[in-house]
Amino acid sequence: MALAGLAALFILISTHCYTTIFAVILKTEDKNPWANEFESIELSCIMESIATKNPRIEWKKIKDGEPSYVYFGNEISGDLKNRAVLKEPATLEITNATRSDTAQYRCEVTATDDQRSFDEILINLAVRVRPVLPRCSVPQSVPVGKSAELSCAEGEGFPRPQYQWFRNEEEVPEDPKSNPKFLNSSYTLNPSTGTLGDFRHKSSFVI
Ligand SMILES: *[C@@H]1O[C@H](CO)[C@@H](O)[C@H](O)[C@H]1NC(C)=O
Numbered sequence: 001m002a003l004a005g006l007a008a009l010f011i012l013i014s015t016h017c018y019t020t021i022f023a024v025i026l027k028t029e030d031k032n033p034w035a036n037e038f039e040s041i042e043l044s045c046i047m048e049s050i051a052t053k054n055p056r057i058e059w060k061k062i063k064d065g066e067p068s069y070v071y072f073g074n075e076i077s078g079d080l081k082n083r084a085v086l087k088e089p090a091t092l093e094i095t096n097a098t099r100s101d102t103a104q105y106r107c108e109v110t111a112t113d114d115q116r117s118f119d120e121i122l123i124n125l126a127v128r129v130r131p132v133l134p135r136c137s138v139p140q141s142v143p144v145g146k147s148a149e150l151s152c153a154e155g156e157g158f159p160r161p162q163y164q165w166f167r168n169e170e171e172v173p174e175d176p177k178s179n180p181k182f183l184n185s186s187y188t189l190n191p192s193t194g195t196l197g198d199f200r201h202k203s204s205f206v207i
């Protein structure tokens, strides 16, 4: 009985020792942050646990599978130079985000006095870009009953914009049957590409 008690105590001590192994453990407040272009954004890298006093902190940017240094040797480097700062303890703040900052970022911390001496955390940053005025191709005139294609597109907005068409200030519905004003028209409308295709109308009208 006493022996069993001793064994239980021993297990208790050894599990207790196991849980107090020093380890660096990172976490983030947001793994998939969004930023607006020309605004600031924080990529948070928080040390949930660490014993080492002066850990080595590095940030890498991974774009198209290619890693490059963003923070190395206590300095911001690469294309974020003069546009980012490191905030305690390891958060990267981009002060003026640009569309080229859309990428994966990796916070890496090496803590030599911890038994588990390395941890890293991956963050996906997406930078929203305002759409610009679309370029349009609209035929001057179309004979009654013949089909026409109308298209408008722009190439900058991110995420990719959705397009809406209006005729005489009335939104062209995706399904012409859903609005009596479009009953005499037939067409296919693609909100993702901005194309109003195979447009036919029984009588003339002005776009
Ligand atoms: C951010 O960068 C853009 C383009 O480089 C620049 O025009 C703008 O003035 C910058 N904004 C700030 C707040 O620094």
Ligand SMILES: *[C@@H]1O[C@H](CO)[C@@H](O)[C@H](O)[C@H]1NC(C)=O
Pocket: 180, 181, 182, 183, 184, 202, 203
């Ligand atoms: C549809 O066409 C008919 C006959 O051409 C016309 O009387 C009617 O006003 C048209 N409706 C619309 C909504 O344009």
